[in-house]
Amino acid sequence: MKTVCGLLVLVLAGALAAAEVVEPFNGKNLDGWKAKGGGGTNAWCVGAAKPDPAAPAKFVVDPNGNELINNSPGHGKSLDFYCAALHGDAIITLEVMVPKGSNSGIYVMGEYEVQVLDSFGRDAKPGNGDMGAIYSAQPPYRPAYRAPGEWNTYEIWWQAPRFDDKGAKTANARFVKVVLNGRIVHSNVEMRGPTPGGVDGKEKARGPLMFQGNHGPVAYRNIKIAPLPPVVTWDSYGGYFVSNKFEPDAPRSFAIARDQAAFEKLFGVAMVMGDRSHRLAPDAFAKQVVLTSIQRGKAFVEYKVGSTSVEDGKLVLDYRADGQPNATAEYSCPLIVSVPRGEWGAVRFVENGKLVKELAARQ
Numbered sequence: 001m002k003t004v005c006g007l008l009v010l011v012l013a014g015a016l017a018a019a020e021v022v023e024p025f026n027g028k029n030l031d032g033w034k035a036k037g038g039g040g041t042n043a044w045c046v047g048a049a050k051p052d053p054a055a056p057a058k059f060v061v062d063p064n065g066n067e068l069i070n071n072s073p074g075h076g077k078s079l080d081f082y083c084a085a086l087h088g089d090a091i092i093t094l095e096v097m098v099p100k101g102s103n104s105g106i107y108v109m110g111e112y113e114v115q116v117l118d119s120f121g122r123d124a125k126p127g128n129g130d131m132g133a134i135y136s137a138q139p140p141y142r143p144a145y146r147a148p149g150e151w152n153t154y155e156i157w158w159q160a161p162r163f164d165d166k167g168a169k170t171a172n173a174r175f176v177k178v179v180l181n182g183r184i185v186h187s188n189v190e191m192r193g194p195t196p197g198g199v200d201g202k203e204k205a206r207g208p209l210m211f212q213g214n215h216g217p218v219a220y221r222n223i224k225i226a227p228l229p230p231v232v233t234w235d236s237y238g239g240y241f242v243s244n245k246f247e248p249d250a251p252r253s254f255a256i257a258r259d260q261a262a263f264e265k266l267f268g269v270a271m272v273m274g275d276r277s278h279r280l281a282p283d284a285f286a287k288q289v290v291l292t293s294i295q296r297g298k299a300f301v302e303y304k305v306g307s308t309s310v311e312d313g314k315l316v317l318d319y320r321a322d323g324q325p326n327a328t329a330e331y332s333c334p335l336i337v338s339v340p341r342g343e344w345g346a347v348r349f350v351e352n353g354k355l356v357k358e359l360a361a362r363q
Contacts, residue, residue: 027066043078082210089228102216109207110199140185299323301333
């Protein structure tokens with residue numbers, strides 16, 4: 001039995017703009033940071049944290065370290081903490097660690113929370129309040145949680161809300177991509193407003209990075225804010241192809257289709273979505289080309305595109321692929337990406353954080 005699995009289509013454009021990376025925490029002291037008012041006492045400090053063996057929900061802190069630590073004795077006994085530096089569009093990278101049962105949050109621009117929580121063991125069914133969730137908005141997609149006391153990595157691609165010259169909002173904020181522990185857990189999530197508990201609950205063009213401190217102990221390190229490359233919206237949908245004879249017939253293949261005939265040779269004339277069939281618009285290839293990665297074998301592969309960028313004249317497609325083994329069926333699983341025609345010298349496929357293929361864009 002041969003089965004053709006779902007299609008993912010992405011429309012994208014843009015190029016990176018170079019700028020400097022900002023490190024808002026200097027690893028030495030709390031200069032440039034401020035506590036948000038509240039009922040607790042500021043318990044933020046600099047040092048090296050690890051869970052207390054005698055009380056795993058608390059920290060033991062060595063002052064000879066370079067981590068930003070909220071050494072709170074418990075829920076409601078410290079304060080939220082934010083930096084003086086403001087950012088808009090950004091790529092935020094950091095590491096975070098919590099002891100057993102603790103809770104914090106990363107507030108992008110001080111208003112939009114990506115959850116930090118001891119969610120160890122809940123990988124299969126994460127909720128809106130688990131580690132990696134956009135708090136109260138969307139749970140993370142198939143996260144890989146780590147035990148309390150272990151460091152987690154975050155990479156957050158953020159697009160700030162847009163405003164006109166009179167201050168009226170013209171476009172909502174957007175999480176372009178969130179990567180937790182090397183896995184893309186969110187992509188293209190539009191935010192119609194702030195999440196609860198921010199600096200002031202107001203949307204603006206720029207804001208500070210804030211860490212939640214009133215919910216328990218937490219430690220952060222290697223905090224960096226980098227420029228976001230230009231991004232555009234993209235569409236995806238799933239379905240099954242009229243033909244399941246994908247060419248070339250190999251376990252892994254990558255191709256660029258520059259016209260409808262090349263596309264149909266790869267995938268058949270159309271794709272069936274429910275009770276209707278779909279194909280690219282007749283004039284689609286006048287302005288775009290189609291890039292594809294196909295995996296074949298006894299595993300059903302699902303894709304999740306995270307982001308795109310242009311680096312050194314090469315178009316980089318970053319996506320996640322999750323395979324579910326099957327002992328009896330063979331699958332042909334395509335990732336299909338539609339991109340505007342451009343002057344890129346090559347296309348790089350980055351799958352699960354690793355470069356798997358580079359194709360010359362002008363073959």
